[in-house]
Amino acid sequence: MNGPAAIQLDGLCKSYGGAHWAVAPTTLSIMSGEFITLLGPSGCGKTTTLGLIAGFVPPSGGDVYVHGEKITQLPTFLRDVGVVFQNYALFPHMSVFENVAFGLRIRRVPGAESRRRVEEALAMVRLADFGRRRPAQLSGGQQQRVALARALVIRPKILLLDEPLSALDKNLRAELQLEIRQIQRTLGITTILVTHDQNEALSMSDRIAVMRDGSVQQIDTPDDLYNRPANPFVASFVGEVNRIPVTVGERTGDGAQITLPGGARRTVPTPKIHGLNGGLAATLFVRPQGLKAVDAAVAELSATVGPVVFQGTHCEVHLMSEHCGPLQLRVEPALGPSFEPGQECHLAIAEDAISLLSSPSDDTVPQ
Amino acid sequence: MISPPATYDAGEFAGATRGAAHSGRMLRWAIDRAWRAAAFGFLALIVLSLVLPQAVVILSALNTATIVSFPLSGVTLRWFVRAVANPDFAEAALHSAVVAGATALIAGSLGTLIAYAGERFAFRGRRLLEAGLSLPLLIPHFTLGLGLLITAFQLGVARTYGVIVAAHVLLVLPFVMRSVYVSLANLDETLPLAAATLGARPLTIVLRIELPLLAPGILCGLLLAAILSFTEFSASLFLVGRHTQTLPVAMYNYIQDFSEPTIAAVAAMMIVAVAAVLACATRLIGLKRVLA
Numbered sequence: 163m164n165g166p167a168a169i170q171l172d173g174l175c176k177s178y179g180g181a182h183w184a185v186a187p188t189t190l191s192i193m194s195g196e197f198i199t200l201l202g203p204s205g206c207g208k209t210t211t212l213g214l215i216a217g218f219v220p221p222s223g224g225d226v227y228v229h230g231e232k233i234t235q236l237p238t239f240l241r242d243v244g245v246v247f248q249n250y251a252l253f254p255h256m257s258v259f260e261n262v263a264f265g266l267r268i269r270r271v272p273g274a275e276s277r278r279r280v281e282e283a284l285a286m287v288r289l290a291d292f293g294r295r296r297p298a299q300l301s302g303g304q305q306q307r308v309a310l311a312r313a314l315v316i317r318p319k320i321l322l323l324d325e326p327l328s329a330l331d332k333n334l335r336a337e338l339q340l341e342i343r344q345i346q347r348t349l350g351i352t353t354i355l356v357t358h359d360q361n362e363a364l365s366m367s368d369r370i371a372v373m374r375d376g377s378v379q380q381i382d383t384p385d386d387l388y389n390r391p392a393n394p395f396v397a398s399f400v401g402e403v404n405r406i407p408v409t410v411g412e413r414t415g416d417g418a419q420i421t422l423p424g425g426a427r428r429t430v431p432t433p434k435i436h437g438l439n440g441g442l443a444a445t446l447f448v449r450p451q452g453l454k455a456v457d458a459a460v461a462e463l464s465a466t467v468g469p470v471v472f473q474g475t476h477c478e479v480h481l482m483s484e485h486c487g488p489l490q491l492r493v494e495p496a497l498g499p500s501f502e503p504g505q506e507c508h509l510a511i512a513e514d515a516i517s518l519l520s521s522p523s524d525d526t527v528p529q
Numbered sequence: 530m531i532s533p534p535a536t537y538d539a540g541e542f543a544g545a546t547r548g549a550a551h552s553g554r555m556l557r558w559a560i561d562r563a564w565r566a567a568a569f570g571f572l573a574l575i576v577l578s579l580v581l582p583q584a585v586v587i588l589s590a591l592n593t594a595t596i597v598s599f600p601l602s603g604v605t606l607r608w609f610v611r612a613v614a615n616p617d618f619a620e621a622a623l624h625s626a627v628v629a630g631a632t633a634l635i636a637g638s639l640g641t642l643i644a645y646a647g648e649r650f651a652f653r654g655r656r657l658l659e660a661g662l663s664l665p666l667l668i669p670h671f672t673l674g675l676g677l678l679i680t681a682f683q684l685g686v687a688r689t690y691g692v693i694v695a696a697h698v699l700l701v702l703p704f705v706m707r708s709v710y711v712s713l714a715n716l717d718e719t720l721p722l723a724a725a726t727l728g729a730r731p732l733t734i735v736l737r738i739e740l741p742l743l744a745p746g747i748l749c750g751l752l753l754a755a756i757l758s759f760t761e762f763s764a765s766l767f768l769v770g771r772h773t774q775t776l777p778v779a780m781y782n783y784i785q786d787f788s789e790p791t792i793a794a795v796a797a798m799m800i801v802a803v804a805a806v807l808a809c810a811t812r813l814i815g816l817k818r819v820l821a
């Protein structure tokens with residue numbers, strides 16, 4: 163599918179004066195039908211980016227294109243964007259039906275057609291019989307589904323979701339994630355989700371843009387983001403990760419030798435080396451499932467077993483290492499009881515388990 | 530006799546300690562009770578002092594004695610008949626109603642406009658304007674009345690309806706604005722954004738989203754304005770003429786000459802009218818709140 167991107171941000175930025183960007187100049191192409199998530203901690207500029215696209219916030223520079231048309235100067239009411247807000251933002255003085263019909267009435271869609279479309283939209287979010295209720299009479303999940311129906315019934319060019327599920331409890335959130343994703347796929351509508359919840363981002367998105375301090379750190383598929391993070395921030399923000407201090411040794415043909423804290427050595431393949439030179443201190447990032455408990459003979463690291471946490475599908479083993487600080491290991495639930503707190507445990511890093519090798523001069527890592 | 534609640538009972542304590550601990554708890558419990566009783570009595574006293582004068586006025590309007598007095602020597606409605614039949618009072622009541630209506634409408638729309646603009650557009654001098662408009666809360670009403678009287682003479686509009694309404698608008702504006710501010714503060718600021726994404730223009734958002742949601746606050750402000758205007762006396766005293774006399778001023782003039790209970794009957798009717806309006810409003814606005 164060639165032609166213009168569904169959404170194109172071209173150097174889009176926002177500054178409220180002062181030294182730092184609310185949103186640093188951002189260039190980003192989103193394909194038609196794609197589900198993109200802006201993921202980051204609060205204050206990273208993800209909601210402001212959404213506000214720039216929706217027209218709530220005037221940009222300090224750059225442009226927004228939707229299907230090739232420049233909309234930077236258009237007021238919100240001419241932009242044809244559907245938005246779902248964190249607090250639902252349903253009109254409390256209108257019934258559910260009137261809420262969904264609001265956008266159609268503004269567009270002067272004839273009565274019969276309007277009625278049919280509202281009923282379709284409510285059926286789509288499984289609230290066909292709730293049209294006459296007031297928003298206050300619905301649960302949080304139901305209200306958010308009404309908000310989704312209201313945003314989609316006008317057939318917007320793009321759909322923007324601003325932390326739509328963060329006010330809901332965990333089970334409901336998972337259910338609605340699936341439901342929203344399914345509806346989005348069926349309609350094929352280009353969607354941007356803003357969230358601080360990494361699980362939500364990983365489970366819903368085609369691609370994720372991780373943001374920090376107003377700038378996009380990495381934009382990739384969930385799989386690439388998790389397994390091939392671009393920097394320590396991404397590695398730590400998306401999923402759990404162990405940080406192991408190492409020393410980089412001499413370069414070999416297909417990588418470089420590194421020395422682990424206990425003195426063990428291993429080779430790290432070239433793509434992970436970036437520009438690191440020999441003799442430098444660096445940090446190795448390994449996911450919890452990338453560490454294995456092994457016999458002392460083949461151990462690369464050792465640590466003392468701490469709490470063992472049963473998580474249903476797996477067990478988290480927390481360890482404390484003299485050289486590395488806290489470490490985390492993920493094992494099958496049945497193996498959990500074999501780790502006794504206080505016991506010495508020998509560890510090795512699995513093949514291909516290294517997410518990232520970074521020099522200390524890279525971004526500082528949030529705790 | 531009320532016994533101390535079970536939580537104060539130190540059943541686990543044994544021997545001598547038990548006796549001491551127990552009496553200590555009893556004492557604390559008794560002090561607690563006494564405090565509650567005192568606080569309740571104080572509140573009751575306040576409420577009573579608010580309600581009692583009005584009850585006395587209404588009762589003395591029913592008294593057969595020819596001077597305003599209490600307790601009753603007999604019950605009659607003739608003071609009410611006289612009050613209604615008095616053309617001065619009838620005319621003054623009509624004036625008051627017209628002034629109250631005009632004041633409510635003008636102060637209501639002006640107050641809503643200023644409060645809305647102040648909340649939505651952070652224009653220059655907004656704080657100063659708000660502070661200036663709050664002045665009537667602080668300065669004595671008669672100062673405002675006197676000032677306006679002098680001004681009105683200069684302009685050649687003294688003793689007209691216009692001046693009275695202008696004075697009342699100034700006096701009630703801070704109350705109207707506060708009422709609207711409360712509604713504005715409760716208005717979810719994402720609602721206008723949501724409406725805009727659905728294609729609503731700014732004017733449509735005001736008319737279809739914001740005004741309906743602010744309606745209880747505006748209505749409340751309107752009512753407050755009407756009641757305050759209807760009962761306003763000290764500023765009006767300077768501003769009314771013989772043909773623009775409002776009810777409180779007419780009552781004041783009457784009481785200078787006569788001391789029989791007709792005046793109590795007028796006051797009683799005023800109390801009942803205001804109470805009735807308030808009761809209706811509470812019901813209406815209360816119902817709206819439930820629906821919203």
